[in-house]
Amino acid sequence: MQVVKTLGQFIIEKQNDFPYAKGELSRLLRDIGIASKIVNREVNKAGLMDILGDAGTMNIQGESQKKLDVYANEQFISALKSGGECCIVASEENDEFVYIDGEVSKNAKYIVAIDPLDGSSNIDVNVAVGTIFSIYRRKTTEGKATLEDVLQNGTEQVAAGYVIYGSSTMLVYTTGKGVNGFTLDPSIGEFCLSHPEMKIPKEGTIYSLNEGNYVHFPDGVKKYLKYCQVEDAVTSRPYTSRYIGSMVADIHRNMIKGGIFIYPTTSSAPNGKLRLVYECNPMAFIIEQAGGRATDGYNRILEKEVVSLHQRSAIFIGSENMVRRAEDMMREFSPLDDQMEADSKLESLGIIGGLD
Numbered sequence: 001m002q003v004v005k006t007l008g009q010f011i012i013e014k015q016n017d018f019p020y021a022k023g024e025l026s027r028l029l030r031d032i033g034i035a036s037k038i039v040n041r042e043v044n045k046a047g048l049m050d051i052l053g054d055a056g057t058m059n060i061q062g063e064s065q066k067k068l069d070v071y072a073n074e075q076f077i078s079a080l081k082s083g084g085e086c087c088i089v090a091s092e093e094n095d096e097f098v099y100i101d102g103e104v105s106k107n108a109k110y111i112v113a114i115d116p117l118d119g120s121s122n123i124d125v126n127v128a129v130g131t132i133f134s135i136y137r138r139k140t141t142e143g144k145a146t147l148e149d150v151l152q153n154g155t156e157q158v159a160a161g162y163v164i165y166g167s168s169t170m171l172v173y174t175t176g177k178g179v180n181g182f183t184l185d186p187s188i189g190e191f192c193l194s195h196p197e198m199k200i201p202k203e204g205t206i207y208s209l210n211e212g213n214y215v216h217f218p219d220g221v222k223k224y225l226k227y228c229q230v231e232d233a234v235t236s237r238p239y240t241s242r243y244i245g246s247m248v249a250d251i252h253r254n255m256i257k258g259g260i261f262i263y264p265t266t267s268s269a270p271n272g273k274l275r276l277v278y279e280c281n282p283m284a285f286i287i288e289q290a291g292g293r294a295t296d297g298y299n300r301i302l303e304k305e306v307v308s309l310h311q312r313s314a315i316f317i318g319s320e321n322m323v324r325r326a327e328d329m330m331r332e333f334s335p336l337d338d339q340m341e342a343d344s345k346l347e348s349l350g351i352i353g354g355l356d
């Protein structure tokens with residue numbers, strides 16, 4: 001008889017990993033788990049509710065907000081407010097960070113950065129979407145928490161995780177001591193430990209990127225793409241191309257099977273499309289903890305300087321050997337100095353700069 005271990009039981013059990021913690025982080029993770037179950041309920045019946053489609057608003061990314069985006073954002077912020085362990089929420093859906101006022105929260109120790117519903121353009125076509133979250137300890141010691149508490153490098157994360165609303169709903173997270181995955185059992189309404197100590201294979205045969213942007217890719221990415229497509233039995237090439245268009249789903253698949261996900265710079269996204277604070281940093285923390293690698297093609301994602309809330313970054317993430325091979329090609333065919341020169345040329349011609 002397999003003993004079920006719920007997320008709550010696991011969090012308490014692992015609390016001893018943090019001698020300084022008095023349970024606040026545990027409660028914070030529990031709050032996120034509760035909000036994920038509420039969002040899951042709505043995602044799973046989205047087609048039946050007037051919750052599909054556009055909310056008629058735009059987020060700072062200039063992307064139309066889906067009703068479920070807005071709903072999910074409200075649920076996570078509400079859960080974090082009522083939990084009292086978080087003083088600031090930085091969300092993809094809010095132009096500025098949200099200060100969690102209130103007697104308890106204003107002295108709370110933690111900052112949460114979140115993409116409440118990543119890949120939401122897939123909702124209307126019933127493709128997996130996800131939530132990505134990142135947790136930092138507040139740095140300032142007095143008064144209200146500030147933007148300084150949010151703009152911390154990825155190496156400062158105390159926890160990070162994602163929820164994938166797919167064929168099953170899973171919550172995967174790390175607190176810096178490995179990665180564990182929990183599958184939601186709807187019959188008891190609990191996330192149950194299903195993937196203990198997750199590790200991403202060092203090698204893989206799946207590459208995941210939007211080949212529609214090929215003409216705009218840096219030469220190093222073009223060379224790596226051709227490397228993936230060449231016939232070579234010894235290295236099991238050609239690899240398999242898989243691109244869901246939902247970062248959480250693509251990276252989760254690669255975590256299980258091995259593979260590489262790349263969102264490089266393109267002419268329309270000269271700094272990359274994905275967001276450093278609430279997409280790249282948390283996913284990089286998780287993948288590194290699972291034995292993988294995450295860079296921007298040149299430098300470790302977690303060590304990139306964070307200068308703004310919605311800052312973008314290129315990302316090469318997944319199986320270590322695959323990411324290293326792609327980096328080698330970036331250094332050989334798109335060396336950083338040439339890349340920066342190319343960007344400034346495009347910028348001077350007014351071709352780029354469309355996305356900040």
Ligand code: P6P
Binds near residue numbers: 118120121245246248
């Ligand atoms: P493209 C979804 O909108 C998202 O932010 C990620 O989840 C996904 O990996 C990427 O953008 C897809 O972008 O340009 O290929 O449609």
